[in-house]
Amino acid sequence: MTGSVSVVPKVTEVPPPRALGVVGAGQLARMMGEAASELGIEMTVLASDPSDAAASIATRTLVGAADDPHSLAALAAVVEVITLDHELVDLDELDALAERGTPVWPASSSVIFASRKDHQRREFQRRDIPVPHFVILEEPTIDDLEAFATTLGHVPVVKAARGGYDGRGVVMATTLAEAMDAALEFATRGPVLLEERLALLGEVAVLVATGLDGSRVTWPVVRTVQSDGMCAEVRFPSGLSATEEQRATQIAVQVADVVGAIGVLAVELFWTAEGILVNEVATRPHNSGHWTIEGSLTSQFENHLRAVLGLPLGATEPLATHVVMVNVVGSATPGDLAAALAITGVHVHDYGKSWRPGRKLGHVTVAGTDPESVRVRAWAGAEALGTALEKDRT
């Protein structure tokens, strides 16, 4: 009789640690970190300051500048893949990291669409992606402005082609003199974009996630409501017709193709009676997608991580019929967390930043079935937290 033998299986492969690096340590990195913790991914951030929003949640925090080669090399030394919290990076340095063997997603060739509006507008026009009428001027003169204003029949909007965000770098001039002042100021920092002023029905956004293998998911179209050029509120559903939503999604996917996006791409769109046009793109998770944390089967943060780490993308179906996100921007006095949490269904996201008037401190999301109740509670939550933003009347 043969004795029984107990075989202990030999471990042939232990999966490598999933070590993600993030350039920047703001609220987007913080929310990536929350998703990373759930998935068992170690996140190291390159923070400009130890008090940055993501430092408290990151597995490791390196303090250094996002455009400093030594800081970036230190980050690359402890991670397997690098992604970005913001676009204010040195594209050549990103390329250098990738060349030395640490993949960076999104690649610099994608990021340039977000950080250089001149490049973005020219490429999109070339690929038949709808954008407002524009001209790009390196050294703007009043003759240039006049000529374009005559073509449009109105004073153009003036935009800095580099470095603007949250309404900074955009002037909705009402006179040519005002437009010229803005153009001269912006011209000191790079090219100037003059654009037609559209009669907006509203603004919407579409998020697209693209995996390393080319797989792709989109989230439902959302309505975005601005206050002084800053995103105040995001609403699902968007209120657009099914045809308009299809068109918005189609444009966003086309943008993702042209941009060569990997990870989450946010496409902000103008909604007009004449059609839908691209406003801005961000090659990373975006404020217009914060609602997906509670509102969608897979959040933009989790899908961004999945994408840049080469994991399968998650489904994006909405989890409620109505979802509203409202930003919390520091008002004159600090807010009251207890008062916000006393409101049923209010999900508070506090980025852990020190309070300062005008600073984006967090956001609030409410999901539910009754659109009015959802919106009222989301705004009440944000107001309890002391938001300086004003609810519009729409």
Added chain:
Amino acid sequence: MTGSVSVVPKVTEVPPPRALGVVGAGQLARMMGEAASELGIEMTVLASDPSDAAASIATRTLVGAADDPHSLAALAAVVEVITLDHELVDLDELDALAERGTPVWPASSSVIFASRKDHQRREFQRRDIPVPHFVILEEPTIDDLEAFATTLGHVPVVKAARGGYDGRGVVMATTLAEAMDAALEFATRGPVLLEERLALLGEVAVLVATGLDGSRVTWPVVRTVQSDGMCAEVRFPSGLSATEEQRATQIAVQVADVVGAIGVLAVELFWTAEGILVNEVATRPHNSGHWTIEGSLTSQFENHLRAVLGLPLGATEPLATHVVMVNVVGSATPGDLAAALAITGVHVHDYGKSWRPGRKLGHVTVAGTDPESVRVRAWAGAEALGTALEKDRT
């Protein structure tokens, strides 16, 4: 004409930083940390090892023993409120912290119900909370066992009154000799509990959260499925009748009153044809409540933080008609995260622990409308991650 004066409001009160300390740094502390990050709460953990599950997400990690006065004092020095990741603590040291001014929730007078089964069974019996028939023996003899077995009409279950968890410290003896061996072994570590062996229809659990102001919420009753004494699966809804669910919830609330619980209390219950009886209690978030992260409007982790920090409790209504959680316990070989994430709706929670057969490494949750699909996907997700647990046939 009087000139206009711009008044800058004076800041009269800046809310104190919300600094929470956690004794222990396992997966419960890690999931508390994910909730803490969302709420802008700084969490410091007292870890026994720098590689503990919560160390990577905590704002600060102190390394020291949970029963070491110096380590506890170091934790108390940097936080405002202390809570617990586990009950393997020195109750006198907790009292000392509270006396020196750092509130500890749950209090030692509550924790004792979880860490000392003899105390718990005696107190519950005294307060008419249904428990199995039991005797407590300090120095068990075969005569004691025989006498109790005769009363019951069967061989009793033998339990260690102190320090058991996940099936450890429980022997389902089939002969008196076996029961005696277990009793003698357990007696070296403290009192021994002999209990009747119930004919179970199943096991269920109820979570209760109690605020500092006495406010209280309960989550829906869930069915818990064990495998070798370890929780394998948790299912919402429980499958009990409405009357039975009411009874289970009533017992759990009564337990919370007797225990004087602050924060989350988990009550594990035996479901029998003769009624519902208390099995175990845990004075902290619990495996039977992990489903609430995706399955309920406010998770057990967020409500635990809200409670111990004196914030209002959140509503606990379920977000789907069916939710299933399956634990991932290390099998012979490491699992495949990509395979798990390829299954629609699978929410992976990886505790970031190094893989080892038999070790609780994470869990998977799926929420949806079709009970069979939800359960199949949850198990498939856990199996892709390499769980050693076996799905029962029920």
